[in-house]
Amino acid sequence: MTVRPTLRCLREDLGVPLPPIDDPLDEIDHPLVRKANEQFASRTGPRERIRAIDDEVVFKVKAQRWRGAVVETGEPSWLVAAGVREEGSRDDFYEALAATAAAARARYNAEHRTPLKSETFCGQWLPREDDRDRYRAEAAVRTLRAMRATVHRLVCASLLDGHEHIGAAAGVELGVLVQGAEERGTYVALRIVGSVADNIVVVVLSLVPGCDRDGWYPEFAMPGRLLRPGEQVYSNLMDPVEAARLLESQEPV
Structure with a gap:
């Protein structure tokens, strides 16, 4: 299976401009995208779940100083968030990601009558219709x-x-x-x-x-x-x- 970044992740997290339509996003020349496609090519390959996120099954992917979060949805799967591990920093990308997801869950519950039962909310990172439109094109x-x-x-x-x-x-x-x-x-x-x-x-x-x-x-x-x-x-x-x-x-x- 292939792994492609969402448009939001591509622009905001990876800092890569949107390429022409005949350049598939799963083939972008970026170490994290390459690693994700290697790691998740097989359904039986290595998987390490981000345990602190419980509303979606999200897996870790690491390449050099890059860290990412992958959601498997079949073909394709999605790199939904990414960041860089700062040299010598105690800040952990995955802890920060879970904290952001917990804050998003609190906001969601404050804005909706029916609260989420999970501890986190990742809906803001998941692929949207424009992601699926790009994939179909x-x-x-x-x-x-x-x-x-x-x-x-x-x-x-x-x-x-x-x-x-x-x-x-x-x-x-x-x-x-x-x-x-x-x-x-x-x-x-x-x-x-x-x-x-x-x-x-x-x-x-x-x-x-x-x-x-x-x-x-x-x-x-x-x-x-x-x-x-x-x-x-x-x-x-x-x-x-x-x-x-x-x-x-x-x-x-």
Whole structure:
């Protein structure tokens, strides 16, 4: 599982500005975030609970002088608070965190008719709707990034040997065949297997570089063979200059 800081923890505790949407918060280059993801990667890994907090199950994470508090909620889990242990100081981050949570509980009980029975209140640190919105937006970006990488890898492999290459991304099985078409350009056929929503088809086709997005046509056969059950095949012409650029930009297949 992954651990990501809440937006409040990111800005206020870690002092890190909010990165672009295509930079997942669980991949932030910060020692405490890295340590949290190492420590909580496995559900059976080491856990040390902050015993003084009793309204939520909160665990410790430590990296260098950094101290943090993690709440496990499945995928993802959350780094909800963080701080620095001052060299030579007697102040303990976790004791201070519990004291703040106890004060928050007192305020809550003063403001609400039904008091909390716990000794602490951590609601002010837990992930909010804007945290979940960010996570959902990142998930869409990660899916698109994975699909683009797969499509480009298959195109490059077929450009090199002229054979059909098969892969999968976001639960979609893909096949790509690229062949030379002399002066007209480079012929590319892309197959998608299974019942796939039209918007997914449009996205996948848009990820093939050097092709007119409006130039895709459905085919009734894959070059050299008939269609198999459940296959959809589309063809287009690829700009050979763009094909060469793609090959230059990719790692060896």
